[in-house]
Amino acid sequence: MKKSLLAVLGLALALSSSGQESMQKQTSFRELLFSGKKQFLFLSPSETETIIIGGTLGIDARRSIEYCSAFGGKAYLVKYKQVEGFGGEYVIEEKTPAETAAGAGGILKGIFGAALGDVAGFVAPATLCEKDGIEVFFIQRGRFIGYRYPSQNQWLESCFIQVARHKPEPRITSFELEWADKIKASTNLIEFLQSNGVKLQTLPDGSYKIKNTINNNCHPLNSDVLRMLASYCYQKGGTFRTADGRDFKDFIARLLTTDLSPNLGAVNYWLEAITRTTYYCDGPEKFMVRTTAERSASDIRAFIIPYVHYVKLSLDKRLDAQAQTRVSQPTPAQNDALISMIKMTASSKMPSMQAIGQMQYETIYMYPDGGCDLVALITRGPGYITVDNFKVCQNDVQPVGRSDDYKVITVDRIDPRTAMQLYTNCRSYGRMTSLYSGYRIDCRIPNPQLPCNGEILITRDNKLVDFKVENICR
Numbered sequence: 001m002k003k004s005l006l007a008v009l010g011l012a013l014a015l016s017s018s019g020q021e022s023m024q025k026q027t028s029f030r031e032l033l034f035s036g037k038k039q040f041l042f043l044s045p046s047e048t049e050t051i052i053i054g055g056t057l058g059i060d061a062r063r064s065i066e067y068c069s070a071f072g073g074k075a076y077l078v079k080y081k082q083v084e085g086f087g088g089e090y091v092i093e094e095k096t097p098a099e100t101a102a103g104a105g106g107i108l109k110g111i112f113g114a115a116l117g118d119v120a121g122f123v124a125p126a127t128l129c130e131k132d133g134i135e136v137f138f139i140q141r142g143r144f145i146g147y148r149y150p151s152q153n154q155w156l157e158s159c160f161i162q163v164a165r166h167k168p169e170p171r172i173t174s175f176e177l178e179w180a181d182k183i184k185a186s187t188n189l190i191e192f193l194q195s196n197g198v199k200l201q202t203l204p205d206g207s208y209k210i211k212n213t214i215n216n217n218c219h220p221l222n223s224d225v226l227r228m229l230a231s232y233c234y235q236k237g238g239t240f241r242t243a244d245g246r247d248f249k250d251f252i253a254r255l256l257t258t259d260l261s262p263n264l265g266a267v268n269y270w271l272e273a274i275t276r277t278t279y280y281c282d283g284p285e286k287f288m289v290r291t292t293a294e295r296s297a298s299d300i301r302a303f304i305i306p307y308v309h310y311v312k313l314s315l316d317k318r319l320d321a322q323a324q325t326r327v328s329q330p331t332p333a334q335n336d337a338l339i340s341m342i343k344m345t346a347s348s349k350m351p352s353m354q355a356i357g358q359m360q361y362e363t364i365y366m367y368p369d370g371g372c373d374l375v376a377l378i379t380r381g382p383g384y385i386t387v388d389n390f391k392v393c394q395n396d397v398q399p400v401g402r403s404d405d406y407k408v409i410t411v412d413r414i415d416p417r418t419a420m421q422l423y424t425n426c427r428s429y430g431r432m433t434s435l436y437s438g439y440r441i442d443c444r445i446p447n448p449q450l451p452c453n454g455e456i457l458i459t460r461d462n463k464l465v466d467f468k469v470e471n472i473c474r
């Protein structure tokens with residue numbers, strides 16, 4: 001009887017343990033971001049990368065500990081330190097338990113750091129989650145993007161964007177989760193908008209006008225009405241697109257990750273981009289959206305944005321024809337001229353370029369891989385860019401896939417200390433390869449007579465992310 005009872009208890013514990021492991025396996029990093037009292041807006045440029053839009057504190061040490069514990073892991077703060085060695089200066093990675101910055105003492109240290117100007121290091125630090133020595137997720141240190149004014153009479157708050165890498169997950173974005181239940185219960189778009197308290201004005205042509213005044217200027221997803229429209233389209237089985245056919249998610253991801261010049265304010269840049277295009281729902285329930293603002297970006301500056309959205313419950317044939325221009329283009333694998341370009345670049349290791357009609361094509365040689373050569377094909381069409389990647393093996397061209405995270409990380413955004421060490425070694429040896437935040441960086445000098453003229457490639461999973469010819473002696 002005793003043995004039988006022990007056997008039953010053992011089986012129960014095994015089932016319980018199995019259930020816990022199953023729950024941990026099903027834990028979604030992206031859904032954690034949108035759970036609890038503090039919800040973060042986020043965007044998914046690829047299955048393994050998430051752009052997090054944070055306000056005052058971003059993903060701090062406490063939040064990282066909370067998320068990491070959901071996976072059964074341990075959270076660390078990560079810092080990069082420049083040290084000196086026999087071969088010169090190089091950068092090392094230091095990690096300390098996140099608990100050291102989550103308690104009162106850690107907060108006091110952080111406050112002093114923030115007072116000295118290290119705001120991002122305090123409120124949006126680089127954090128790592130590991131389980132059994134294996135990385136679960138890594139969140140990069142926040143990139144400061146400006147200030148948020150809750151209203152003209154309140155204090156300002158710092159805004160950050162953090163990029164996280166994690167295990168593959170379906171590409172779901174925060175605004176798809178915001179109104180999911182209400183969308184499923186709604187029979188049409190207008191009913192859904194009205195159920196959320198959106199006031200619509202019916203215009204003579206049958207379209208609708210919606211005023212949406214915004215106080216939060218931290219990011220281009222600040223219009224809740226625009227997020228509602230996009231969310232409704234995705235939840236009903238469609239894709240929300242810009243006028244040139246781009247997925248709205250890719251469009252916003254590009255805005256969030258574009259480095260701005262010091263003379264161009266983020267609000268000006270985002271507002272111009274958001275109001276410059278028309279949006280449409282490419283799905284079972286078609287509708288169009290035009291977004292404007294009652295005042296220009298230069299007048300708005302950092303305060304309230306008075307958005308105006310116009311919604312039409314149909315799809316304009318002219319806009320549809322324009323969008324289909326991109327869809328109807330033959331894939332590179334179907335075009336003999338492009339295949340010849342790819343083969344030529346694989347053989348010569350040199351880039352090539354040609355124009356076919358309205359389209360411009362450019363091939364970039366990446367690097368050899370297992371006796372084959374990797375080549376990227378950049379396609380520039382009316383208002384859009386795509387990057388397809390190929391492996392060339394003994395004159396046989398095999399597609400590798402499209403670069404979903406093209407330009408998410410650019411050459412200009414490589415940490416200066418990492419770039420300095422990379423370029424120093426590249427000048428010494430003629431080429432250098434380094435790993436950086438889950439990406440591969442290749443530096444090579446095509447002409448030894450011009451040692452300062454370097455080609456820099458950023459790739460991931462044999463796919464091109466960015467390419468630039470750079471002065472590596474600066």
